[in-house]
Amino acid sequence: MNTPWRTYLLWFAQENVQFRFAEMNSLLSLLNIQMKFIQKPKDIEPYWIVEFASEKDVRLLASRAVSLRSCLELWAHGKSIPDLHEKLKLYPHHLMAPYLQPDKSFKIEVETFCKHFTQKEKVDKIESFNYLPVMGPVDLRKPDVTLQYIEYYGIISNDPPDLPYDVFFGRWIANGLRQLIQKLSLKTRKFIGNTSMDAQLSLLMANQAGVKEGDIVLDPFVGSGSLLVAAAQFGAYVFGTDIDYLMLHARTRPSRITQKEREKDESIKANMKQYNLENRYLDVLVNDFSVSFWRSNIELDAIITDPPYGIRESTERVGTAKECNAVKEEHLSTHIPAKTEYGISSLYSDLLSFSAKHLRVGGRLVCWFPVFREDYDENYLPSHPCLELVANNEQTLTKVTSRHLLTYKKTETFNPLHTAQNEIMDFRERYYTAREETRKERRTRETKIRQENRLRHEKETHDKTNIS
Ligand SMILES: C[S@@+](CC[C@H](N)C(=O)[O-])C[C@H]1O[C@@H](n2cnc3c(N)ncnc32)[C@H](O)[C@@H]1O
Numbered sequence: 001m002n003t004p005w006r007t008y009l010l011w012f013a014q015e016n017v018q019f020r021f022a023e024m025n026s027l028l029s030l031l032n033i034q035m036k037f038i039q040k041p042k043d044i045e046p047y048w049i050v051e052f053a054s055e056k057d058v059r060l061l062a063s064r065a066v067s068l069r070s071c072l073e074l075w076a077h078g079k080s081i082p083d084l085h086e087k088l089k090l091y092p093h094h095l096m097a098p099y100l101q102p103d104k105s106f107k108i109e110v111e112t113f114c115k116h117f118t119q120k121e122k123v124d125k126i127e128s129f130n131y132l133p134v135m136g137p138v139d140l141r142k143p144d145v146t147l148q149y150i151e152y153y154g155i156i157s158n159d160p161p162d163l164p165y166d167v168f169f170g171r172w173i174a175n176g177l178r179q180l181i182q183k184l185s186l187k188t189r190k191f192i193g194n195t196s197m198d199a200q201l202s203l204l205m206a207n208q209a210g211v212k213e214g215d216i217v218l219d220p221f222v223g224s225g226s227l228l229v230a231a232a233q234f235g236a237y238v239f240g241t242d243i244d245y246l247m248l249h250a251r252t253r254p255s256r257i258t259q260k261e262r263e264k265d266e267s268i269k270a271n272m273k274q275y276n277l278e279n280r281y282l283d284v285l286v287n288d289f290s291v292s293f294w295r296s297n298i299e300l301d302a303i304i305t306d307p308p309y310g311i312r313e314s315t316e317r318v319g320t321a322k323e324c325n326a327v328k329e330e331h332l333s334t335h336i337p338a339k340t341e342y343g344i345s346s347l348y349s350d351l352l353s354f355s356a357k358h359l360r361v362g363g364r365l366v367c368w369f370p371v372f373r374e375d376y377d378e379n380y381l382p383s384h385p386c387l388e389l390v391a392n393n394e395q396t397l398t399k400v401t402s403r404h405l406l407t408y409k410k411t412e413t414f415n416p417l418h419t420a421q422n423e424i425m426d427f428r429e430r431y432y433t434a435r436e437e438t439r440k441e442r443r444t445r446e447t448k449i450r451q452e453n454r455l456r457h458e459k460e461t462h463d464k465t466n467i468s
Pocket residue numbers: 193195196197220221222223224225226227241242243244247287288289290305306307308309313314315316317318342
C-alpha cells in the first residue's frame with residue numbers, strides 16, 4: 001500500500017534568492033524526486049509549503065541544496081498564534097505519536113524570523129505547547145526529536161509588525177548545505193585570484209549543472225579554479241583551461257591586500273588538497289579557448305564556467321593583426337604568441353558550439369553572461385539548436401549592469417551543420433561607450449551589429465551545407 005504524501009516546510013536562506021527555484025528544480029530532476037506545492041510560493045518569502053512522498057526524499061534533497069536552511073515535517077500552520085495552536089491540536093495523534101514516545105528524548109526550538117525575543121519570552125512560547133502528549137525526556141544537546149516552532153514577521157527586520165504573519169510548528173528533518181559555504185569560503189582558501197567565484201555561487205552553479213559522483217566536469221576559463229572546487233565537492237572529476245599562464249601557475253599579483261607575495265605552493269591543486277578533494281582533480285592547462293585542441297570524441301557531463309567580461313580581466317585570444325606573422329625558427333622555443341581581442345559574441349558562440357559538441361546528451365552548460373540591463377532582451381541570449389535554455393537568473397552587478405546565470409541542457413546529438421545563434425551585443429564595448437552615446441545612436445549601432453551577426457551566421461551555415 002502506498003504511504004500518503006506528507007506536508008513539509010522548506011525554509012530558505014534570504015541570500016541569492018533569485019537562484020532558489022532554478023537550484024531546486026535542477027536538484028529535483030537530478031535526484032529524481034517528486035515535489036508538489038501546497039501553496040504557491042512567493043519570491044520574497046523564505047519558505048515553501050510542499051508535499052513529498054517520503055521523508056527520505058526530503059533528506060536527499062536537503063543533502064544537496066545550498067539555498068535551503070532547513071526542512072520540517074509540518075504539523076500545523078496558522079495565520080496567528082491562536083490559529084496555530086488550534087490546528088496543532090487537530091493534527092492526527094497517530095502521526096505525531098511515534099516521535100513522542102517515552103524512549104525518545106526531545107527539545108522544542110523557537111525561531112522568530114525578523115523579530116528578536118528574550119530568552120524568557122522564548123521559554124514562555126515553548127511552555128504554550130504543554131498540551132502536546134510528549135512522554136520522553138528533554139535533551140537540549142542531542143535530542144532524538146527536535147520540534148520547531150517558527151513565528152514569521154516578514155522580511156523587513158527594522159520594522160516588524162506586532163503580530164506574526166505566519167506561524168509554523170513541525171518536526172525538524174534536516175538542514176541544507178549552508179555549512180559548506182563556510183567551509184569553502186574564499187577567505188580561508190589557499191589560492192584565490194581577483195575574479196575567484198565565491199563559494200555559494202560556485203556551489204549553486206554545480207547544482208545547476210546537476211553534478212554527481214563520478215562526472216567529468218570542465219571549466220574552460222578556469223582562473224583560480226573556484227568552480228572546480230564546487231564540482232569536485234559533489235563528486236566530479238574536474239579539469240580546466242585558461243589562457244593566462246601566470247594565473248594558472250599562481251604567479252599573478254596576490255589578491256589579498258594583506259599578502260605581499262604569493263606563497264610558493266599556491267595552486268588550484270593546493271586548493272583541492274586543502275579540501276581533501278585531491279583525488280577528484282585531473283589537471284589544468286594553458287589554452288586559448290578559441291583554438292580547440294580537443295579530441296573530437298571527448299565527452300563531458302558538465303561545463304561550468306565564468307568567461308571573461310573584459311572589465312576586470314581582458315577578453316583575449318591568440319592572434320595578431322599583422323599580415324606576416326611567421327615566427328623564425330630560432331625564436332620558436334621562447335616565443336610568446338601575440339593576443340588580440342576575443343569579442344564576447346565570438347566567445348559565447350564558441351562556448352555554445354563547444355558544449356553542443358562535447359557534452360553528453362542530457363549534460364549541462366552553466367555559465368554567466370554579462371548584460372547591460374537597458375539592452376537586455378531574452379531573445380538575444382546565446383543559443384544553439386542542440387541546447388535548451390533551462391534556467392536564466394539575473395544577478396545585479398552595478399547600477400546599469402547585471403550578469404545572468406544561464407543553464408543549458410543538451411537535448412540532442414550534435415549535428416555539425418548546426419551553429420550557435422548569436423546576435424548578442426558586445427558587453428565590453430557597450431560598457432565603455434555607454435556614457436558617450438545617445439540612445440538613438442546606440443540603437444542604430446546595435447541593429448547594425450545584429451544584422452552583421454545574422455549575415456555571418458547565414459554565411460557559415462551556407463558554407464557548411466555546401467561542404468557537406
Ligand atoms: C572571470 S575569470 C574566471 C574566474 C574563475 N571562475 C575563478 O574562480 O577564478 C575568466 C578567466 O578567463 C580567462 N580567459 C580569458 N580569455 C581566455 C581565452 N581566450 N581562453 C581561455 N581562457 C581565457 C582569464 O584569464 C580568466 O582567468
